[in-house]
Amino acid sequence: MSITKNDTPRVRRTPEESRANILSAAESLLVQQGPQSLRLADVAKAAGVANATVLHHFGSIDAVQQALMERMIADLVDSIMAIEIPADAPAAARADGLKTLFDAFETRGAARLAAWLELTDETSRLTVVRQAVQDVAQKKISNAGVPSDSAEDLILLSVTLAVGVGLFGPSLGKLIGKPEGRARELTLQMLLGHLERLAG
Amino acid sequence: MSITKNDTPRVRRTPEESRANILSAAESLLVQQGPQSLRLADVAKAAGVANATVLHHFGSIDAVQQALMERMIADLVDSIMAIEIPADAPAAARADGLKTLFDAFETRGAARLAAWLELTDETSRLTVVRQAVQDVAQKKISNAGVPSDSAEDLILLSVTLAVGVGLFGPSLGKLIGKPEGRARELTLQMLLGHLERLAG
DNA sequence: TTCGTTATTGACATTTTTGTCGGTAGCTCT
Protein backbone atom coordinates (compact mmCIF):
# COMPACT_ATOMS: atom_id res chain seq x y z
CA MET A 1 0.00 0.00 0.00
CA SER A 2 1.77 3.05 -1.24
CA ILE A 3 1.07 6.71 -0.89
CA THR A 4 -0.57 7.88 -4.06
CA LYS A 5 0.86 11.15 -5.23
CA ASN A 6 -1.36 13.26 -7.43
CA ASP A 7 -0.06 13.05 -10.97
CA THR A 8 -1.31 16.38 -12.25
CA PRO A 9 0.68 19.24 -10.77
CA ARG A 10 -1.16 22.14 -9.27
CA VAL A 11 -1.44 25.36 -11.17
CA ARG A 12 -1.02 28.41 -9.04
CA ARG A 13 -2.52 31.59 -10.38
CA THR A 14 -2.71 35.09 -9.07
CA PRO A 15 -6.01 35.73 -7.32
CA GLU A 16 -7.12 37.94 -10.20
CA GLU A 17 -6.30 35.30 -12.78
CA SER A 18 -8.05 32.66 -10.78
CA ARG A 19 -11.17 34.72 -10.33
CA ALA A 20 -11.21 35.53 -14.03
CA ASN A 21 -10.75 31.87 -14.91
CA ILE A 22 -13.64 30.84 -12.72
CA LEU A 23 -15.91 33.59 -13.97
CA SER A 24 -15.17 32.75 -17.57
CA ALA A 25 -16.08 29.15 -16.95
CA ALA A 26 -19.27 30.23 -15.23
CA GLU A 27 -20.10 32.54 -18.09
CA SER A 28 -19.94 29.84 -20.72
CA LEU A 29 -22.00 27.60 -18.48
CA LEU A 30 -24.62 30.31 -18.21
CA VAL A 31 -24.72 30.94 -21.93
CA GLN A 32 -24.70 27.31 -22.99
CA GLN A 33 -26.74 25.62 -20.30
CA GLY A 34 -28.65 28.30 -18.45
CA PRO A 35 -28.55 29.70 -14.93
CA GLN A 36 -29.63 26.49 -13.23
CA SER A 37 -26.30 24.94 -14.12
CA LEU A 38 -24.37 27.54 -12.17
CA ARG A 39 -23.84 25.07 -9.34
CA LEU A 40 -20.71 25.05 -7.28
CA ALA A 41 -19.56 21.66 -8.53
CA ASP A 42 -20.33 22.49 -12.14
CA VAL A 43 -18.56 25.81 -12.09
CA ALA A 44 -15.53 24.33 -10.37
CA LYS A 45 -15.36 21.47 -12.83
CA ALA A 46 -15.71 23.78 -15.82
CA ALA A 47 -12.96 25.98 -14.43
CA GLY A 48 -10.75 22.98 -13.78
CA VAL A 49 -10.35 23.60 -10.06
CA ALA A 50 -11.62 22.09 -6.83
CA ASN A 51 -14.86 23.22 -5.24
CA ALA A 52 -12.94 24.64 -2.34
CA THR A 53 -10.93 26.84 -4.66
CA VAL A 54 -14.04 28.55 -5.93
CA LEU A 55 -15.15 29.19 -2.38
CA HIS A 56 -11.71 30.43 -1.40
CA HIS A 57 -11.94 33.20 -3.99
CA PHE A 58 -15.60 34.09 -3.79
CA GLY A 59 -16.84 32.89 -0.42
CA SER A 60 -20.06 31.40 -1.73
CA ILE A 61 -21.70 30.30 -4.93
CA ASP A 62 -24.07 33.24 -4.67
CA ALA A 63 -21.12 35.57 -4.68
CA VAL A 64 -19.88 33.88 -7.83
CA GLN A 65 -23.18 34.56 -9.51
CA GLN A 66 -23.19 38.13 -8.31
CA ALA A 67 -19.65 38.68 -9.59
CA LEU A 68 -20.55 37.08 -12.89
CA MET A 69 -23.51 39.39 -13.31
CA GLU A 70 -21.35 42.39 -12.54
CA ARG A 71 -18.64 41.35 -14.95
CA MET A 72 -21.06 40.64 -17.76
CA ILE A 73 -22.87 43.89 -17.17
CA ALA A 74 -19.61 45.79 -17.24
CA ASP A 75 -18.65 44.12 -20.50
CA LEU A 76 -22.01 44.92 -21.99
CA VAL A 77 -21.81 48.53 -20.89
CA ASP A 78 -18.40 48.79 -22.50
CA SER A 79 -19.75 47.43 -25.77
CA ILE A 80 -22.61 49.84 -25.78
CA MET A 81 -20.53 52.80 -24.70
CA ALA A 82 -18.27 52.18 -27.66
CA ILE A 83 -21.15 52.78 -30.03
CA GLU A 84 -21.35 56.30 -31.37
CA ILE A 85 -24.51 57.38 -33.14
CA PRO A 86 -24.55 61.14 -33.63
CA ALA A 87 -27.99 62.38 -34.49
CA ASP A 88 -26.77 64.04 -37.66
CA ALA A 89 -24.89 60.99 -38.84
CA PRO A 90 -25.76 59.56 -42.23
CA ALA A 91 -28.26 56.76 -42.28
CA ALA A 92 -25.59 54.17 -42.95
CA ALA A 93 -23.69 55.12 -39.82
CA ARG A 94 -26.77 54.85 -37.69
CA ALA A 95 -27.53 51.49 -39.22
CA ASP A 96 -24.08 50.31 -38.24
CA GLY A 97 -24.57 51.57 -34.72
CA LEU A 98 -27.83 49.72 -34.36
CA LYS A 99 -26.33 46.56 -35.75
CA THR A 100 -23.58 46.80 -33.20
CA LEU A 101 -26.17 47.25 -30.48
CA PHE A 102 -28.06 44.19 -31.61
CA ASP A 103 -24.85 42.22 -31.85
CA ALA A 104 -23.90 43.17 -28.34
CA PHE A 105 -27.03 41.49 -27.05
CA GLU A 106 -27.19 38.53 -29.35
CA THR A 107 -23.58 37.43 -29.17
CA ARG A 108 -21.80 36.45 -26.03
CA GLY A 109 -25.02 35.95 -24.19
CA ALA A 110 -25.86 39.45 -23.07
CA ALA A 111 -29.49 38.74 -23.84
CA ARG A 112 -29.23 35.61 -21.72
CA LEU A 113 -27.77 37.69 -18.96
CA ALA A 114 -30.70 40.07 -19.21
CA ALA A 115 -33.19 37.22 -19.09
CA TRP A 116 -31.42 35.78 -16.09
CA LEU A 117 -31.60 39.12 -14.31
CA GLU A 118 -35.22 39.49 -15.26
CA LEU A 119 -36.14 36.10 -13.91
CA THR A 120 -34.11 36.15 -10.71
CA ASP A 121 -34.99 39.64 -9.63
CA GLU A 122 -33.32 39.69 -6.23
CA THR A 123 -33.53 43.36 -5.48
CA SER A 124 -30.03 43.49 -4.08
CA ARG A 125 -28.69 42.46 -7.43
CA LEU A 126 -30.62 45.13 -9.27
CA THR A 127 -28.45 47.92 -7.93
CA VAL A 128 -25.72 47.12 -10.42
CA VAL A 129 -28.16 47.01 -13.29
CA ARG A 130 -29.72 50.31 -12.35
CA GLN A 131 -26.35 52.01 -12.21
CA ALA A 132 -25.29 50.57 -15.56
CA VAL A 133 -28.50 51.60 -17.26
CA GLN A 134 -28.22 55.11 -15.91
CA ASP A 135 -24.63 55.42 -17.05
CA VAL A 136 -25.45 54.30 -20.54
CA ALA A 137 -28.64 56.30 -20.81
CA GLN A 138 -26.99 59.47 -19.65
CA LYS A 139 -24.20 59.26 -22.16
CA LYS A 140 -26.42 58.23 -25.02
CA ILE A 141 -28.92 60.93 -24.38
CA SER A 142 -26.32 63.61 -23.95
CA ASN A 143 -24.85 63.07 -27.37
CA ALA A 144 -28.04 62.23 -29.12
CA GLY A 145 -28.56 65.85 -30.07
CA VAL A 146 -32.31 65.59 -29.85
CA PRO A 147 -34.77 66.59 -27.12
CA SER A 148 -34.06 64.29 -24.20
CA ASP A 149 -37.58 62.98 -23.96
CA SER A 150 -37.74 61.45 -27.42
CA ALA A 151 -34.10 60.42 -27.12
CA GLU A 152 -35.08 58.38 -24.10
CA ASP A 153 -37.91 56.89 -26.07
CA LEU A 154 -35.57 55.90 -28.86
CA ILE A 155 -33.16 54.31 -26.46
CA LEU A 156 -35.91 52.44 -24.71
CA LEU A 157 -37.27 51.20 -28.00
CA SER A 158 -33.91 50.20 -29.44
CA VAL A 159 -32.65 48.42 -26.37
CA THR A 160 -35.90 46.60 -25.71
CA LEU A 161 -36.01 45.34 -29.25
CA ALA A 162 -32.33 44.48 -29.27
CA VAL A 163 -32.47 42.36 -26.16
CA GLY A 164 -35.76 40.75 -27.12
CA VAL A 165 -34.54 39.84 -30.55
CA GLY A 166 -31.22 38.69 -29.15
CA LEU A 167 -32.90 36.33 -26.76
CA PHE A 168 -35.82 34.99 -28.75
CA GLY A 169 -34.99 35.75 -32.36
CA PRO A 170 -32.77 32.76 -33.06
CA SER A 171 -35.03 30.15 -31.44
CA LEU A 172 -38.25 31.51 -32.88
CA GLY A 173 -36.71 31.78 -36.29
CA LYS A 174 -35.50 28.22 -36.14
CA LEU A 175 -38.87 26.99 -34.90
CA ILE A 176 -40.62 28.65 -37.83
CA GLY A 177 -38.01 27.37 -40.22
CA LYS A 178 -36.39 30.65 -41.04
CA PRO A 179 -32.68 31.22 -41.57
CA GLU A 180 -30.66 32.27 -38.56
CA GLY A 181 -30.77 35.99 -38.01
CA ARG A 182 -33.96 36.57 -39.94
CA ALA A 183 -35.73 38.10 -36.95
CA ARG A 184 -32.87 40.47 -36.41
CA GLU A 185 -32.85 41.42 -40.06
CA LEU A 186 -36.56 42.16 -40.10
CA THR A 187 -36.44 44.13 -36.90
CA LEU A 188 -33.48 46.22 -37.93
CA GLN A 189 -35.08 46.99 -41.24
CA MET A 190 -38.24 48.16 -39.59
CA LEU A 191 -36.44 50.11 -36.90
CA LEU A 192 -34.24 51.92 -39.40
CA GLY A 193 -37.22 52.88 -41.50
CA HIS A 194 -38.95 54.16 -38.43
CA LEU A 195 -35.97 56.28 -37.43
CA GLU A 196 -35.67 57.74 -40.89
CA ARG A 197 -39.27 58.76 -40.89
CA LEU A 198 -38.86 60.38 -37.52
CA ALA A 199 -35.88 62.36 -38.77
CA GLY A 200 -37.29 63.36 -42.14
CA MET B 1 -49.64 12.94 27.07
CA SER B 2 -52.56 12.94 24.75
CA ILE B 3 -52.93 12.10 21.14
CA THR B 4 -52.87 15.35 19.19
CA LYS B 5 -55.47 15.40 16.48
CA ASN B 6 -54.86 17.73 13.58
CA ASP B 7 -57.24 20.68 13.89
CA THR B 8 -57.45 21.59 10.22
CA PRO B 9 -59.56 19.08 8.35
CA ARG B 10 -58.20 17.60 5.17
CA VAL B 11 -59.53 18.77 1.86
CA ARG B 12 -60.04 16.01 -0.62
CA ARG B 13 -60.10 17.04 -4.25
CA THR B 14 -60.48 15.11 -7.43
CA PRO B 15 -57.11 14.33 -8.98
CA GLU B 16 -57.78 16.86 -11.74
CA GLU B 17 -58.66 19.58 -9.26
CA SER B 18 -55.63 18.82 -7.18
CA ARG B 19 -53.30 18.90 -10.14
CA ALA B 20 -54.82 22.17 -11.29
CA ASN B 21 -54.48 23.63 -7.82
CA ILE B 22 -50.82 22.69 -7.63
CA LEU B 23 -50.05 23.94 -11.12
CA SER B 24 -51.75 27.25 -10.42
CA ALA B 25 -49.66 27.71 -7.32
CA ALA B 26 -46.54 26.83 -9.27
CA GLU B 27 -47.50 29.24 -12.00
CA SER B 28 -47.78 32.21 -9.72
CA LEU B 29 -44.49 31.23 -8.11
CA LEU B 30 -42.88 31.18 -11.53
CA VAL B 31 -44.30 34.53 -12.54
CA GLN B 32 -43.63 36.29 -9.27
CA GLN B 33 -40.36 34.77 -8.12
CA GLY B 34 -38.79 33.06 -11.09
CA PRO B 35 -38.06 29.44 -11.98
CA GLN B 36 -35.56 28.88 -9.19
CA SER B 37 -38.38 29.07 -6.67
CA LEU B 38 -40.15 26.11 -8.22
CA ARG B 39 -38.91 23.84 -5.44
CA LEU B 40 -40.95 21.01 -4.10
CA ALA B 41 -41.43 22.55 -0.68
CA ASP B 42 -42.26 25.96 -2.10
CA VAL B 43 -44.79 24.66 -4.57
CA ALA B 44 -46.44 22.47 -1.95
CA LYS B 45 -46.61 25.33 0.51
CA ALA B 46 -48.06 27.70 -2.07
CA ALA B 47 -50.64 25.11 -3.02
CA GLY B 48 -51.50 24.48 0.62
CA VAL B 49 -50.71 20.77 0.54
CA ALA B 50 -47.99 18.48 1.85
CA ASN B 51 -44.88 17.74 -0.16
CA ALA B 52 -45.96 14.15 -0.52
CA THR B 53 -49.20 15.24 -2.09
CA VAL B 54 -47.40 16.99 -4.88
CA LEU B 55 -45.35 13.88 -5.52
CA HIS B 56 -48.43 11.71 -5.33
CA HIS B 57 -49.93 13.57 -8.27
CA PHE B 58 -46.87 14.28 -10.36
CA GLY B 59 -44.22 11.80 -9.32
CA SER B 60 -41.37 14.29 -9.22
CA ILE B 61 -40.72 17.99 -9.12
CA ASP B 62 -39.40 17.84 -12.66
CA ALA B 63 -42.70 16.44 -13.80
CA VAL B 64 -44.43 19.36 -12.11
CA GLN B 65 -42.30 21.78 -14.09
CA GLN B 66 -42.92 19.88 -17.30
CA ALA B 67 -46.67 19.88 -16.71
CA LEU B 68 -46.58 23.57 -15.87
CA MET B 69 -44.78 24.34 -19.11
CA GLU B 70 -47.30 22.34 -21.06
CA ARG B 71 -50.27 23.95 -19.39
CA MET B 72 -48.93 27.46 -19.87
CA ILE B 73 -48.06 26.77 -23.47
CA ALA B 74 -51.55 25.43 -24.10
CA ASP B 75 -53.08 28.53 -22.52
CA LEU B 76 -50.87 30.77 -24.60
CA VAL B 77 -51.74 28.92 -27.78
CA ASP B 78 -55.41 29.33 -26.98
CA SER B 79 -55.00 33.07 -26.50
CA ILE B 80 -53.18 33.43 -29.76
CA MET B 81 -55.52 31.18 -31.66
CA ALA B 82 -58.41 33.38 -30.57
CA ILE B 83 -56.87 36.34 -32.36
CA GLU B 84 -58.21 36.92 -35.84
CA ILE B 85 -56.40 39.31 -38.12
CA PRO B 86 -57.66 39.01 -41.68
CA ALA B 87 -55.31 40.63 -44.13
CA ASP B 88 -58.04 42.81 -45.56
CA ALA B 89 -59.22 43.99 -42.16
CA PRO B 90 -59.25 47.69 -41.47
CA ALA B 91 -56.21 49.07 -39.75
CA ALA B 92 -58.02 49.44 -36.46
CA ALA B 93 -58.85 45.75 -36.37
CA ARG B 94 -55.28 44.77 -37.01
CA ALA B 95 -54.16 47.13 -34.31
CA ASP B 96 -56.51 45.42 -31.89
CA GLY B 97 -55.19 42.03 -32.90
CA LEU B 98 -51.63 43.08 -32.31
CA LYS B 99 -52.50 44.58 -28.96
CA THR B 100 -54.10 41.32 -27.97
CA LEU B 101 -50.98 39.48 -29.05
CA PHE B 102 -48.78 41.75 -26.99
CA ASP B 103 -51.11 41.42 -24.04
CA ALA B 104 -50.99 37.67 -24.25
CA PHE B 105 -47.26 37.77 -23.69
CA GLU B 106 -47.04 40.58 -21.20
CA THR B 107 -49.83 39.54 -18.89
CA ARG B 108 -50.08 36.25 -17.13
CA GLY B 109 -46.40 35.64 -17.53
CA ALA B 110 -46.25 34.14 -20.98
CA ALA B 111 -43.11 36.11 -21.65
CA ARG B 112 -41.64 34.71 -18.46
CA LEU B 113 -42.58 31.27 -19.61
CA ALA B 114 -40.78 31.89 -22.89
CA ALA B 115 -37.69 33.12 -21.10
CA TRP B 116 -37.76 30.11 -18.85
CA LEU B 117 -37.98 27.79 -21.82
CA GLU B 118 -35.23 29.68 -23.56
CA LEU B 119 -32.91 29.43 -20.60
CA THR B 120 -33.58 25.83 -19.62
CA ASP B 121 -33.49 24.30 -23.07
CA GLU B 122 -33.72 20.64 -22.16
CA THR B 123 -34.32 19.25 -25.57
CA SER B 124 -36.98 16.87 -24.36
CA ARG B 125 -39.05 19.81 -23.28
CA LEU B 126 -38.77 21.52 -26.61
CA THR B 127 -41.05 19.04 -28.31
CA VAL B 128 -44.10 20.69 -26.83
CA VAL B 129 -42.96 24.11 -27.89
CA ARG B 130 -42.22 23.00 -31.41
CA GLN B 131 -45.67 21.51 -31.79
CA ALA B 132 -47.37 24.59 -30.39
CA VAL B 133 -45.47 26.94 -32.65
CA GLN B 134 -46.27 24.88 -35.69
CA ASP B 135 -49.95 24.78 -34.82
CA VAL B 136 -50.14 28.50 -34.39
CA ALA B 137 -48.02 29.32 -37.39
CA GLN B 138 -50.03 27.09 -39.65
CA LYS B 139 -53.33 28.60 -38.71
CA LYS B 140 -52.07 32.16 -38.78
CA ILE B 141 -50.43 31.75 -42.14
CA SER B 142 -53.41 30.02 -43.67
CA ASN B 143 -55.77 32.88 -42.95
CA ALA B 144 -53.29 35.65 -43.46
CA GLY B 145 -54.28 35.94 -47.09
CA VAL B 146 -50.81 36.91 -48.19
CA PRO B 147 -47.99 34.90 -49.71
CA SER B 148 -46.89 32.45 -47.08
CA ASP B 149 -43.29 33.56 -47.09
CA SER B 150 -43.93 37.13 -46.06
CA ALA B 151 -46.72 35.97 -43.79
CA GLU B 152 -44.15 33.88 -41.94
CA ASP B 153 -41.91 36.89 -41.75
CA LEU B 154 -44.68 38.99 -40.27
CA ILE B 155 -45.47 36.35 -37.69
CA LEU B 156 -41.84 35.96 -36.77
CA LEU B 157 -41.46 39.69 -36.41
CA SER B 158 -44.64 40.23 -34.43
CA VAL B 159 -44.12 37.36 -32.04
CA THR B 160 -40.46 38.10 -31.43
CA LEU B 161 -41.25 41.70 -30.63
CA ALA B 162 -44.26 40.79 -28.53
CA VAL B 163 -42.39 38.38 -26.32
CA GLY B 164 -39.33 40.60 -26.09
CA VAL B 165 -41.37 43.63 -25.14
CA GLY B 166 -43.45 41.58 -22.76
CA LEU B 167 -40.40 40.35 -20.91
CA PHE B 168 -38.12 43.36 -20.92
CA GLY B 169 -40.35 46.32 -21.66
CA PRO B 170 -41.66 46.93 -18.15
CA SER B 171 -38.30 46.63 -16.38
CA LEU B 172 -36.38 48.66 -18.93
CA GLY B 173 -39.02 51.32 -18.94
CA LYS B 174 -38.94 51.56 -15.20
CA LEU B 175 -35.14 51.67 -15.17
CA ILE B 176 -35.16 54.56 -17.59
CA GLY B 177 -37.91 56.30 -15.69
CA LYS B 178 -40.65 55.87 -18.24
CA PRO B 179 -44.30 55.15 -17.49
CA GLU B 180 -45.35 51.52 -17.46
CA GLY B 181 -46.17 50.25 -20.91
CA ARG B 182 -44.21 52.89 -22.77
CA ALA B 183 -42.05 50.32 -24.54
CA ARG B 184 -45.11 48.45 -25.67
CA GLU B 185 -46.70 51.64 -26.89
CA LEU B 186 -43.66 52.65 -28.90
CA THR B 187 -43.24 49.21 -30.39
CA LEU B 188 -46.86 48.83 -31.37
CA GLN B 189 -46.85 52.24 -32.96
CA MET B 190 -43.81 51.40 -35.02
CA LEU B 191 -45.05 47.95 -35.94
CA LEU B 192 -48.44 49.23 -37.08
CA GLY B 193 -46.84 51.90 -39.22
CA HIS B 194 -44.60 49.27 -40.73
CA LEU B 195 -47.51 47.01 -41.56
CA GLU B 196 -49.46 49.84 -43.13
CA ARG B 197 -46.58 50.72 -45.35
CA LEU B 198 -46.24 47.11 -46.40
CA ALA B 199 -49.91 46.95 -47.30
CA GLY B 200 -50.16 50.31 -49.01
C1' DT C 1 18.80 26.98 0.01
C1' DT C 2 15.55 27.99 3.36
C1' DC C 3 11.47 30.20 4.82
C1' DG C 4 7.04 32.47 4.78
C1' DT C 5 2.96 33.29 2.34
C1' DT C 6 -1.09 31.66 0.38
C1' DA C 7 -3.43 29.41 -3.64
C1' DT C 8 -4.93 24.89 -3.89
C1' DT C 9 -6.90 20.59 -2.55
C1' DG C 10 -9.25 16.15 -0.62
C1' DA C 11 -11.87 14.69 3.08
C1' DC C 12 -15.42 15.75 5.85
C1' DA C 13 -19.49 18.28 7.93
C1' DT C 14 -23.70 20.78 7.26
C1' DT C 15 -27.61 22.23 4.97
C1' DT C 16 -30.98 21.92 1.51
C1' DT C 17 -33.89 19.46 -1.45
C1' DT C 18 -36.02 15.47 -3.11
C1' DG C 19 -38.27 11.27 -2.62
C1' DT C 20 -40.36 6.97 0.19
C1' DC C 21 -43.59 4.68 3.19
C1' DG C 22 -47.16 3.34 6.32
C1' DG C 23 -51.02 5.01 8.21
C1' DT C 24 -55.12 8.36 8.26
C1' DA C 25 -59.35 10.37 6.68
C1' DG C 26 -62.74 11.97 3.30
C1' DC C 27 -65.84 10.26 -0.23
C1' DT C 28 -68.91 6.97 -2.61
C1' DC C 29 -71.41 2.88 -2.95
C1' DT C 30 -73.89 -0.78 -0.99
Add this chain to the structure above:
DNA sequence: AGAGCTACCGACAAAAATGTCAATAACGAA
Protein backbone atom coordinates in the same frame (compact mmCIF):
# COMPACT_ATOMS: atom_id res chain seq x y z
C1' DA D 1 -73.94 2.02 9.10
C1' DG D 2 -70.18 -0.37 7.02
C1' DA D 3 -66.65 -1.18 3.53
C1' DG D 4 -63.62 -0.07 -0.17
C1' DC D 5 -61.01 3.21 -2.56
C1' DT D 6 -57.56 6.61 -2.62
C1' DA D 7 -56.30 11.51 -1.78
C1' DC D 8 -53.77 13.13 1.80
C1' DC D 9 -50.28 13.63 5.37
C1' DG D 10 -46.26 13.23 8.93
C1' DA D 11 -42.09 11.12 9.70
C1' DC D 12 -38.26 9.40 7.90
C1' DA D 13 -34.65 8.14 4.35
C1' DA D 14 -31.84 9.38 0.43
C1' DA D 15 -29.60 12.37 -2.49
C1' DA D 16 -27.68 16.59 -3.81
C1' DA D 17 -25.63 20.85 -3.01
C1' DT D 18 -23.04 23.97 -0.20
C1' DG D 19 -19.57 25.05 2.88
C1' DT D 20 -15.44 23.96 6.47
C1' DC D 21 -10.83 22.64 7.65
C1' DA D 22 -6.31 21.06 8.04
C1' DA D 23 -2.68 19.79 5.10
C1' DT D 24 -0.05 20.45 0.83
C1' DA D 25 2.64 22.66 -2.67
C1' DA D 26 3.87 26.49 -5.72
C1' DC D 27 6.30 30.74 -5.68
C1' DG D 28 8.76 34.85 -4.20
C1' DA D 29 11.87 36.80 -0.84
C1' DA D 30 15.58 36.64 2.42
